[in-house]
Amino acid sequence: MPGHRTKAGAAASAGLGKALINRKVRDAHAPKTSNLYVLDESNPLQSVTAERDLDEFLANAVLADTDFTTERSKARIISGPQKEQNPFLLSAEEQKKVTRKQADLRRDLHVPRRPPWTKQTRPEELERQERDSFLDWRRGIAELAETSNLLLTPFERNLQLWRQLWRVMERSHLLVQIVDARNPLGFRCVDLENYVQELGGGKKSLLLINKSDLLTPEQRLAWAEYFDKEGINYAFFSAAAASQKREIEEDDDEGSASSTDSAEEVAGLDDDEEGWSTDGEEEQAGPSTSVEQKSENGAASTTVLSVSELEDLFVSAAPPVPENEKLIIGLVGYPNVGKSSTINALLGEKKTSVSATPGKTKHFQTLLLTDRITLCDCPGLVFPQFANTQADMVVDGVLPIDQMREYSAPAELLCQRIPRDILEGTYGIRIDVRDEEDGGTGEVGWEEFLSAYAIARGMTRSSFGMPDTSRAARQVLKDYVNARLLYAHPPPGMASDEYMESSRQRTRQTLGKKKRAPVTHVxxxxxxxxxxxxxxxxxxxxxxxxxxxxxxxxxxxxxxxxxxxxxxxxGSYGVLTKGKGGGDPAARPMMYAQQRMLGPDGMPLPLDQQGFKPTGKAGKRHFKGREGKKRSGKGYD
Incomplete structure (x- = not known):
């Protein structure tokens, strides 16, 4: 047909001229381009509902008929290499803003109150009132968290545990709030002291700073001055040190008793028991006089009290109690601050269970300390408090470490608080830190520290043998909570480095003679x-x-x-050259056998030059020499 073109004809018509025509047509419809950006004017009626930031900026520039050019001669750097900020931590500026905001709203944080009741109130009615009051309290806390945009601790949401606290507060004459000496204000609930005053009946409160043996005398003096300024009734105590001291005294008493019995058996001195009892009475009378001297001199404010001194303080700090009633001391506080350990130290026996996991005590317990004093242990409660980040609650022991999902922020916070030399001395490792000249920050990061710790302890992942930083972080954070890595918060208005100077010097003296681990490449x-x-x-x-x-x-x-x-x-290594004055026969040292497999040029060497002597037959079957292809009938010629 005349108008029909075959495939062969279409292929023959395609050539250089057709390609030039097609290119000219495409260039006519192509958008006009500039050196910096592409402006598509081929379709001016195209609908534009969303633009990128660059598109919007250049479109406004075109509408304003403004040209933007780059002046390379006047380029200047406005920001140099900076340390990457962990997204789960606050910067210095954010920290200051959050601290000021927390101080302004701290009075709005309350603990739930028990509705007033009398003996004529029915149990069903009282339970309904408690539920309504508790629900209103939770609504108020939620509204405060929403309007303030501040982070709150995961406070207790179980009404039954708050009922345990109400019972302990109603029964107690003296409410002792136990806090950790490393962060007293972080574990102190101010509204709980106000609640004690609202209950009336002459009830009093006492702030017992546990684990005070971790602080130096200078640090305890700084906190004593702050508490005296604020008018807070406080005392320093260490349950672990008191329990250890009691065990040593018991061992000494058993040793002295056994030696006394053996001496009586040998010498037959059965009538000398009065002399031994008199010496014991004199030794027991010594500490009481020293306590009186300390109180007279006014130095007891920074002294870590013993068990007997703490019992005397309970009696003196409590309101007067009738003779026919017993003095009830209530112990409350955050989980894992040492409430049960304090009771065990006071009683001398393990009466309450102790665990490193927060929330071990589930119900309040009453124990007899003396004929006139009864101790009441309340379950550990997380009171509503403001917190900076989740990492702060993890390192303070408020949140369980084993249930932690994100570990980079707590580990980074630990590296910021503990110096590099103390980390290396404690674990005997070497932490590779990039200096500022090499593009780094010169400070220890969580990746460098956890990787070095995991490699030194053999903690590797199943895939590719990489360091298991997650497992290392959990172990290191437990050491931090258990005070192996020591850091204490300073009082308000005091710098952290100034407050920790004496403690770090003591730690460095302890770690001075500890052996360090070798580097990766010796x-x-x-x-x-x-x-x-x-x-x-x-x-x-x-x-x-x-x-x-x-x-x-x-x-x-x-x-x-x-x-x-x-x-x-x-200059000791030459190059293979021809003629006189050539270099060494090899361009690199031949120290190992496997290096002789290749020549200086990188090519494989022949077998005779490698020191091997090929043989026709080998001793083993799989080492037989390779034979050539045999022709049919070979051997019969």
Missing amino acids: GKNADTFVPPADAPALPTTRAVRGNAASAPGRTGKERSDALDGVFFNE
Whole structure:
């Protein structure tokens, strides 16, 4: 047909001229381009409902008929290399703003109150009133958290546990609020002291600062001055130290009793028991006089009280009680601050269960301390408090570490609070930190610290053998909560470094003689470097690079200068050349057997040059020499 074109004809008509025509048509419809941006004017009626920031900026510039050009000669750097901020932590500016906002709204945080009741109130009616009051309290806390945009601690939401607290407060004459000495204000509930005053009946409160043996005398003095200024009734105590002291005294008493019995059996002195009892009475009378001297001198405010001194303080701080009634001391506080340990130290026996997991005590317990004093242990409650981040609650022991999902922020917070030398001395590891000259920050990060700890402890993941930083973080954070890595919060108005100076000096003296772990690549300047027995190793570039990258105690500039000096001054190695005056027969040292497999040019060497002597037959079957292809009928010629 005349108008029909076959495939062969279409292929024949396609050529250079057709390609040029098609290109000219495409260029006519192509959008006009500039050096910086593409402006599509081919379809001016196209609907635009959303634009990128760059599109919007350039579109406004076109409408304003403004041209933007770059002046490279006047370019300047407005920000240099900065430390990456952990998204789960607050910056310094955010920390100041949050602290001021928390101070303004701290009075709005309350603990739930029990509705007033009398003996004529029916149990069903009282239970309904308690539920309504508790529901109103939860609504108020939720409204405060929503309007203030501040983080609250995961406070107790079970009404039954708050009922335990109400019973303890109603029964007690003296309510002792136990806090951790490392962060007293973080574990103190101010509204709980106000609730004690609202109950009336002459009830009083006492702030017992447990674990005070972790603080130095200078640190206890700083807190004593703050509490005296605020008018807070306080006392320093250590349940662990008191229990240890009691165990030592019991062991000494058993040893003295056994020695006395053996002496009586040998010498037959059965009538000398009065002399031993008199000596014991004199020894027991000594500490009481020393306590009176301390109180007279006014130095008892910073003294860590013993068990007997704490019992005397309970009696003196409590309101007067009729003779026919017993003095009830209520112990309340956050989980894992040492309430049960304090009771065990006072009683001398393990009467209450102790665990490192928060919330071990489930019901309040009443125990007889003396004929006139009864102790009442309340379950650990997390009172509603403001918190900076979730990481702060993890490192303070409020949240369980084993249930932690995000570990980078708590580990980063730990690295900010504990100096590098103390971390290395405590665990005997070397932490590689990039200096500012090498593009780093010069500070220990959570990745560097956890990786070094995991490698030193053999904690690796199942895939690719990478360091298990998650497992390492849980172990390190438990050491922090258990005070192996010590950090204490200072009183308001005091710098953290100034407050921790005396404690860190004591820690450095303790860790001064502890052996350190070797570096990953043992360099010539390392303390574990052992020279070879046969001949000294030649200073190759690879060895120098490994030494320079891992040598501790040298800055990045010194390591780079050492590497550059060896790299550009290697005159001991020659190059294979022809003629006279050629270089060495090899361009690199031949120290190991596997290096002889390749020549200086990188090509494999023949077998005779590698030191192998090929043989026709081998001793084993699978080492037989390779035979060529046999022709049919070979051997019959």
